[in-house]
Amino acid sequence: MNMMFLLLGLIFSAPGTESKDKLRVVTTLQVYRDVVEQIGGDLVSVEALVHPRRDPHYIPANPLMQRKAAEADLFIETGRSLELWTSNLQRAWTDKNRLIASRGCSVKELPKEISREWGDIHPGGNPHVWLDPFNMKRIGRNVAEALAALDPENKMVYFGNLKRFDRGIDVAMFGKKLVEEEGGSLLWRKLRLGKLDAYLEEEEIEKEVGGWLRKARVLRGQKVVSYHKGWVYLADRFGFDIVDELEAKPGIEPSAQDRDEVVEVMKREGIKVILNGVMYPTRAADYVAEKTGAKVIVIPIDVGGIDGTDTYRKLIDTILQKMVDVVK
Amino acid sequence: MSLLLAIAIFFQASGQDDLEKLKKKVADLETEVEKMMEQKLDQAETGPAKTETANAFNPSITVFMNAAMRIDSAAVEAAGHDHGGGGSDPDFIDDRFWFRGGELDFRGSVDAYVDAVLLLGIHQESNGEFGTHIEEGYGILKQIPILEAAPLGMKLKIGRYRAPLGSMNKLHQHDWPWTTAPLAVSTYLGSEGGTFFESGFAMEGLGLMMQLPSFEGTSLDFELHAARAGEIAVTEEAEDPSNPAGVGKLNFFTELGEGNDLSIGLSGYFEEPGNHVIVADFLYRWRPTGKFQSLVFGGEWHFVNRNIPGEEETSPNGGFLFLQYQLNWNVYLGARWDHVQGLEEVDEETDVYSAYVSYYTTEFFRMRLGYEHRASDHEEEDGLNSVFMEFNFVFGSHPAEPWWVNR
Numbered sequence: 126m127n128m129m130f131l132l133l134g135l136i137f138s139a140p141g142t143e144s145k146d147k148l149r150v151v152t153t154l155q156v157y158r159d160v161v162e163q164i165g166g167d168l169v170s171v172e173a174l175v176h177p178r179r180d181p182h183y184i185p186a187n188p189l190m191q192r193k194a195a196e197a198d199l200f201i202e203t204g205r206s207l208e209l210w211t212s213n214l215q216r217a218w219t220d221k222n223r224l225i226a227s228r229g230c231s232v233k234e235l236p237k238e239i240s241r242e243w244g245d246i247h248p249g250g251n252p253h254v255w256l257d258p259f260n261m262k263r264i265g266r267n268v269a270e271a272l273a274a275l276d277p278e279n280k281m282v283y284f285g286n287l288k289r290f291d292r293g294i295d296v297a298m299f300g301k302k303l304v305e306e307e308g309g310s311l312l313w314r315k316l317r318l319g320k321l322d323a324y325l326e327e328e329e330i331e332k333e334v335g336g337w338l339r340k341a342r343v344l345r346g347q348k349v350v351s352y353h354k355g356w357v358y359l360a361d362r363f364g365f366d367i368v369d370e371l372e373a374k375p376g377i378e379p380s381a382q383d384r385d386e387v388v389e390v391m392k393r394e395g396i397k398v399i400l401n402g403v404m405y406p407t408r409a410a411d412y413v414a415e416k417t418g419a420k421v422i423v424i425p426i427d428v429g430g431i432d433g434t435d436t437y438r439k440l441i442d443t444i445l446q447k448m449v450d451v452v453k
Numbered sequence: 454m455s456l457l458l459a460i461a462i463f464f465q466a467s468g469q470d471d472l473e474k475l476k477k478k479v480a481d482l483e484t485e486v487e488k489m490m491e492q493k494l495d496q497a498e499t500g501p502a503k504t505e506t507a508n509a510f511n512p513s514i515t516v517f518m519n520a521a522m523r524i525d526s527a528a529v530e531a532a533g534h535d536h537g538g539g540g541s542d543p544d545f546i547d548d549r550f551w552f553r554g555g556e557l558d559f560r561g562s563v564d565a566y567v568d569a570v571l572l573l574g575i576h577q578e579s580n581g582e583f584g585t586h587i588e589e590g591y592g593i594l595k596q597i598p599i600l601e602a603a604p605l606g607m608k609l610k611i612g613r614y615r616a617p618l619g620s621m622n623k624l625h626q627h628d629w630p631w632t633t634a635p636l637a638v639s640t641y642l643g644s645e646g647g648t649f650f651e652s653g654f655a656m657e658g659l660g661l662m663m664q665l666p667s668f669e670g671t672s673l674d675f676e677l678h679a680a681r682a683g684e685i686a687v688t689e690e691a692e693d694p695s696n697p698a699g700v701g702k703l704n705f706f707t708e709l710g711e712g713n714d715l716s717i718g719l720s721g722y723f724e725e726p727g728n729h730v731i732v733a734d735f736l737y738r739w740r741p742t743g744k745f746q747s748l749v750f751g752g753e754w755h756f757v758n759r760n761i762p763g764e765e766e767t768s769p770n771g772g773f774l775f776l777q778y779q780l781n782w783n784v785y786l787g788a789r790w791d792h793v794q795g796l797e798e799v800d801e802e803t804d805v806y807s808a809y810v811s812y813y814t815t816e817f818f819r820m821r822l823g824y825e826h827r828a829s830d831h832e833e834e835d836g837l838n839s840v841f842m843e844f845n846f847v848f849g850s851h852p853a854e855p856w857w858v859n860r
Contacts, residue, residue, distance in 0.1 A: 189706055192672045241817060314491050315487075318490055378783065405743075
């Protein structure tokens with residue numbers, strides 16, 4: 126009889142059935158953890174599965190991850206075949222308990238044809254969508270909608286926090302004064318349509334530009350080389366040009382021949398910057414830098430990847446600052 | 454005069470008002486056009502809508518192919534198979550090239566609650582013939598509609614699948630970190646001709662898988678299955694095996710810090726009258742961040758009791774230890790030690806010492822060079838030295854690798 130009570134106690138104290146007062150959210154990347162913390166506030170508890178210095182493509186899903194996913198009210202992943210390993214988490218997903226964060230985001234490099242011959246390409250396009258701040262606003266909205274669907278009573282709180290989150294990104298992007306005068310929506314629209322410069326000139330408010338846009342002015346038109354195709358969103362948004370990658374094909378370590386070809390390209394184009402993600406060894410980048418006199422910038426792709434990047438805004442700020450320091 | 458001036462000022466003001474209005478209208482129109490352009494941009498940037506055809510619901514398919522060449526210091530007879538020749542015409546497998554086989558892996562969601570997997574194997578047997586069979590075919594019921602969350606995250610598995618005995622029995626030939634199967638797996642659980650061929654025990658039955666409560670940062674998984682008896686190597690010679698057999702596993706997993714984890718398992722197979730295989734296993738993994746390096750150290754020990762009516766009861770044991778170190782993105786070095794006692798003749802012991810180097814171009818293609826030395830109480834095996842060259846191909850939709858594989 127005692128054994129029966131013990132067994133019942135174990136079952137009903139199990140993670141899947143315990144009483145709770147906070148929504149439990151599990152994310153793949155730390156960047157989504159940061160968004161959930163900002164939008165969910167005290168109403169959620171959130172944990173990310175991937176260490177920010179690891180390559181999110183290659184994470185072996187272990188039983189502990191499976192347990193955390195099973196306990197979660199909401200599981201958030203990028204989608205677009207970035208985190209294939211989540212298929213091993215073996216949970217019955219529904220629209221309510223699983224959010225594909227990249228839903229509705231602008232996507233680059235959608236392949237017209239697909240073959241493994243071209244390396245580790247993604248059928249759904251380049252998955253590093255969160256490195257475009259505009260996409261981050263969409264991810265924020267996705268998160269707010271997902272939390273509100275699970276917890277309708279606090280819908281106003283989530284959308285109130287979303288408004289603050291959105292404004293935070295707007296201010297970080299354009300500067301406080303410009304956002305207050307022109308509004309974030311108008312500025313993003315002009316920027317996305319390539320009309321922002323003309324508009325600012327016409328209104329004679331160019332000097333009021335602040336934030337990342339001001340900081341990244343010096344990067345416009347700069348030619349750089351990167352290790353992996355992880356920076357296309359950042360480059361397009363801030364106007365620098367990734368001329369070549371050390372990985373001749375995504376996901377395949379560069380060979381000696383690949384490195385030498387990049388050396389030739391860099392010499393020809395006068396490129397002095399190599400972006401290398403923290404999760405990749407710098408051996409190839411160091412070799413190329415030595416041959417060309419370029420500088421290797423080791424940068425994170427996820428929140429917490431290096432010191433001082435514990436929020437999304439600090440992540441983008443740090444990446445841009447590191448690039449600006451070298452380019453200047 | 455002053456009246457004319459007043460009229461002129463009035464018309465000028467009125468004209469300016471109109472101009473302002475017109476300017477505002479143009480600005481509003483411009484904003485509307487920009488908003489429409491932005492909407493179009495949104496549609497273009499988020500990618501084309503998927504064409505939903507019936508094919509979109511087809512299972513994902515992966516093809517595996519494995520080939521290996523072996524060079525041996527003596528004649529090697531396939532273990533445990535005479536293909537009806539009554540033992541008079543044994544299969545010799547030494548010094549030749551083998552296309553060991555291919556597997557087709559189909560997997561997908563049946564509906565919102567059930568996933569299904571079918572692994573169709575075409576393997577070369579020790580007589581050189583190819584046999585086609587279902588390696589695995591099972592469904593996993595992850596949840597039922599009346600329960601929002603099953604207690605303990607319970608799942609039901611039904612069909613034919615690798616039994617959860619130790620950690621390596623679940624691996625198919627193309628996923629092995631070695632060219633040959635561990636001797637304990639081949640001897641006690643099952644094989645199609647010895648360690649060089651597909652080995653392991655695929656049970657037919659059904660079972661429950663659940664996660665028991667455990668401390669923070671740990672996972673305690675439990676599985677309990679009912680299997681058709683007489684399929685495992687220990688009792689495959691039983692004429693009328695008692696059904697069903699029971700299979701269970703308790704597995705503890707913990708992270709020992711960033712990049713370090715440890716898994717410890719205890720599993721067992723039980724079949725009347727008094728047959729069992731109890732397996733203790735462990736696996737330690739180390740993967741530092743920012744480096745293409747890793748280390749895996751693991752092993753299993755099998756404790757067997759064999760009680761076939763009309764034959765002498767035996768209690769052999771055996772197992773293996775292995776170590777694998779990843780040098781860089783492509784190259785892995787490893788070594789394994791095996792020891793087993795014979796299933797029927799416990800006094801007949803065999804030790805295998807092996808070492809290998811694996812080269813991966815990507816996770817889809819692997820080449821492996823291996824060396825193996827045997828010391829055995831079986832005279833024909835004792836002192837045997839073998840060199841293997843293996844090639845492994847994976848193409849198709851690329852299912853995620855299981856967590857216990859480090860490539």
